[in-house]
Amino acid sequence: MSRLRALFAATCLLIAGFVAPAATLAAQSPIVLKDVLGREVTLAAPAQRVVLAQARHLPVLALIHPDPVSVLAGWSDELKSSFSSEYAEYLEAFPALARVPVVGRHTPDTFSVENTLAQRPDLVVLTAAFAGLRPGAAPQESAMLQRFAAAGVPVVIIDFFVDPLKNTVPSMRLLGRALGREEQAEQFIAFYEEHMARVARAAGQRKERPPVLVHAHAGSTDCCNSPGSGTFNDMITFAGGHNIGADTIRASTGQLSLEYINSRNPVVYVATGTGAQRRTGSGLAIGTGVAPDEARASLRRVIATQGLGALPAVREGNAHAIWHAFNDSPLHVVFIEALARWIDPAGNADIDPARTLDEINQRFLAVPMRGTFMIDLDEPGQRAGSAPG
Template identity: 65%
Template sequence: MTLLRRFVCLFLFCTALAGGLASAAPITLTDVAGRKVVLPKPATRVVLAQARYLPMLGILTPDPVAILAGWSDEFKTSYASDYDDYLAKYPSLAKVPVVGRHTADTFSVETTLALRPDLVILTSAFAGIRPGTDASASPLVRAFDAAGVPVVVVDFFMKPLENTVPSIRILGQALGHEDRAEAFISFYESHMKRIGTQTAKVSSKPPVFVHAHAGSTDCCNSPGVGTFNDMITFAGGHNIGADVIKSATGSLGFEYINSRNPVVYVATGTGAGRRSGTGLAIGAGVELDAAQVGLKRVLDGAGLGALSAVRKGNAHGIWHGFNDSPLHVVFIESLARWIDPVGFKDVSPQQTLDEINQKFLTVPLRGTYMVDLPVAPGGASR
């Protein structure tokens, strides 16, 4: 072998070795709870404490089910039609072990550890980590730390406008798909900036009533502080629930709602009860006319037809699954248009959802996710 050939071979060997060492470098990140987390490599056996984040994994990886070692059962129960769509594409989803329901008190640490995960994804709310509290006080975090299992804490619920982008970036790092994470972040931030720039020009914020899980609970469940409240404010409205409800959710009576005279009424639902004829029929597999019938049924059942917003045709329904998800950008755009149809005439939430389906989601959201109450020719809602 000539000296030149030896040099070339040595160079190629060193380059390959350096590349191997670089790919084997551990991943170090800081989650939204301020915890330093180190993973030896991108996670390939992930446990979702809350199954609602499966679409989030689908944004970040081409096959989210392939890396799913365990999850809760809420996707099957609360989002049954969405589950069917995922199952059709990923039949192996039916065999993913269940580690609990969607609440911390049903979550099994023992079952999770038996699955040998290399990453557990928790949320601030699920882990009981409140703003300003030490994450190490969480029993779930302590249990997995003691077992040597990496945990990342993300948040799309408690402080959605503050923690959504960091949470996406954290998950992109943990799964080894920073490029996909940054692509979605760019899309998300551009749409949010478009709304924020316009609402910043408005001095007054009209009252808005969001009727959460409409028809499936007693009238009337409403967001308080955080979560939907932050989104309502960002969209240019004032959440009437936040004035009297100082927790994430609570209940409002008709007298109070009517006295506040909301200019926009928004019902949310998952469509889970549509087979039994309860709640708002909306989401995967729901046709527009069925969603409109469901919205009217909710309004009639709660006696909300006398509200000015309803009488003037500014009553709407939207999929509750946009909450606790970076897809809340669709909710915010919808609400901004309902509050200020002139200022946001060029904003199309449906077009935004279509673009998310086309560019990011491995399983598109197919169905009706936003609905308006039909208005009769005379101007009153039907």
């Protein structure tokens, strides 16, 4: 019996000798990625030193990584300069963020390739516009991409802004594989696709598309900055509405006169803002650290000071505000759900954007969003889309 045991043990050791190297080899296999431009990018291993050309994508990494700051080798100062409340939340959760080198501001002309290379990144994350590529241009036309290629530094192109309905899932899957967080990325993708499909089903049953006015960065400019073609227009259409700005604005954004707006009689009014002008008392107070009452009061102020009180949407209680920064993030799913509810409350009765944001906070985000991110003008007794404080 002892001989049999010895033989069995020897056999196990022999098998282990073959299995262990195979497992090690598999773990060290190169990671081949395909970005939203169709470029193939190879990593030797999951990225540990990532440079974000746009700091606004740190919360995107936080959807799939419990400590996204731990993989940051460099970033822009965009979060600190333009989204100071969000920066404070991340800094509180991850004090090491204060020591992450800044490689540029939030525009391509301030981004330093030399400074980025000095951080010894194993991955640089860009958007096509940041890489200097016009729509439809070949990747070879980007001098920035060529410089990184010459230095042997992998670069991936992601997109949550230009064509988010097409590129969000591939971008999230790409980041998941690049960071070794595939399982977490697939869980979020499944969540995202389920919620987007629910909105699409309801919108597909509508025979008419009511006119919608999205008042972008409300109160920070003369009335009224509004989306034309592109991102916001696609989201309004997906949610089941018709963007009145698209009928006259050919660019991604532009100005609508009050006369034009009144002539179109929008039945849904949505103001957007980031809370950047909160301290000055102008613009929309919404986002991180904002209480519902403050957000609602600022919405009323914008409507009053910009002469929008006579709009059918305002008179009939279908006026709302939402956080503008949902637009360059996978969290545009919350924006779209809110639009769907405001466009067709009865047809979208099973959709609750505030509950969706709550679930994202609980299941995914390493730093939960705390504040008021959507609000209704005249519903003080009802839930106003504020995340837990």
